[in-house]
Amino acid sequence: MVREPETVQTLNTKDRKQKGTKRERLTQKAIVSAAAGLFARNGFGATSLDDIAAALGATKGALYYHIKNKEEILRLIFLTVLTVSEEPLSRLVEADLPPAEKLRRAIEHQASTAADRSPAMTVFFREQAHLTGPFAKEILLRKKAYEWYFEQIIMEGQAAGAFQPDIDPKLATFGLLGMCNSLSQWYRPEGQFSPRQIATTFANMIVNGLTLLPSPLPGGDLKHKH
Numbered sequence: 001m002v003r004e005p006e007t008v009q010t011l012n013t014k015d016r017k018q019k020g021t022k023r024e025r026l027t028q029k030a031i032v033s034a035a036a037g038l039f040a041r042n043g044f045g046a047t048s049l050d051d052i053a054a055a056l057g058a059t060k061g062a063l064y065y066h067i068k069n070k071e072e073i074l075r076l077i078f079l080t081v082l083t084v085s086e087e088p089l090s091r092l093v094e095a096d097l098p099p100a101e102k103l104r105r106a107i108e109h110q111a112s113t114a115a116d117r118s119p120a121m122t123v124f125f126r127e128q129a130h131l132t133g134p135f136a137k138e139i140l141l142r143k144k145a146y147e148w149y150f151e152q153i154i155m156e157g158q159a160a161g162a163f164q165p166d167i168d169p170k171l172a173t174f175g176l177l178g179m180c181n182s183l184s185q186w187y188r189p190e191g192q193f194s195p196r197q198i199a200t201t202f203a204n205m206i207v208n209g210l211t212l213l214p215s216p217l218p219g220g221d222l223k224h225k226h
Helices: 028-042 049-056 070-094 099-115 119-126 133-159 169-181 195-210
Strands: none
Touching: 028 049, 028 070, 028 119, 049 070, 070 099, 070 119, 070 133, 099 119, 099 133, 099 169, 099 195, 133 169, 169 195
16 A cells, blocks of 8 residues: 655754753754754745754854755755655656556645745745756756656556656656646635646646547547557
8 A cells, every 4th residue: 555645844943942941952954954944934045054054053164064065954954855756656657557547646746745834845846046066967867856756657657558648757747747737836725726736737737638539430429458
C-alpha cells in the first residue's frame, strides 16, 4: 500500500524572552529551520547571517561552525524539500498500481506540495534565483531527477496502452508540474477550495487528457481494446 505523501515540516524555534531559559543547542538543522522562516517572511536578499544568528540567540561566528555562508543554507533548504517530496514518488513508481492511478496520486501529491505554506516550501518556490554556481547546478540536476518520476509513470502508461502514445512524456510532465506548481503563487488557505479539492480536479484533468480512448467504428460505435 502506498502511504499518503508527507508534508515538509520545519523545526519550530521558540522565542525565549524569559531570563534563565536554556538556549537551544545550535545545530545545522536549527540554523536551516530558523533561516527558512526568515527567508520566507523577509526574503533571502533582505536576511543576513546576523538576523539568523539573532533568531537563534547565537553569534554569527557560531554559525560558521555549521555552515559556510547564507547560500549554503538556501541549498540545504532546497535539498530538504526535494528529499521529502521525492519519497512518495519513488514509492509510487515501484507500486503495484495501474499507471493511471499512479499518475493520479503523483499529481495529487504535487498539488498538495505546492499548496503547502510551510516556510521551507515558500522558500523553495520563490528563492531559487539566489542559488549560483555549483549549488545551482546541483539543484537543477535534482529537479530533473524529480521530474523523471512523472515521466516514468507516463511512459509506463503508454507502454501498457493506457495513455496516448503520441504525447511526449517530458512535455506532459512540464505541463502538469507547471499547473500544480502554480498553486505556490495563487493558492490561499482561506480560499474557496481545499488543497485536496484542487489536487483532485487537476488529477482528473490531466489523467483524463492522457487516457487512450476507444477507437470509433463505422456507424458511431466504439471499439474497446481488450
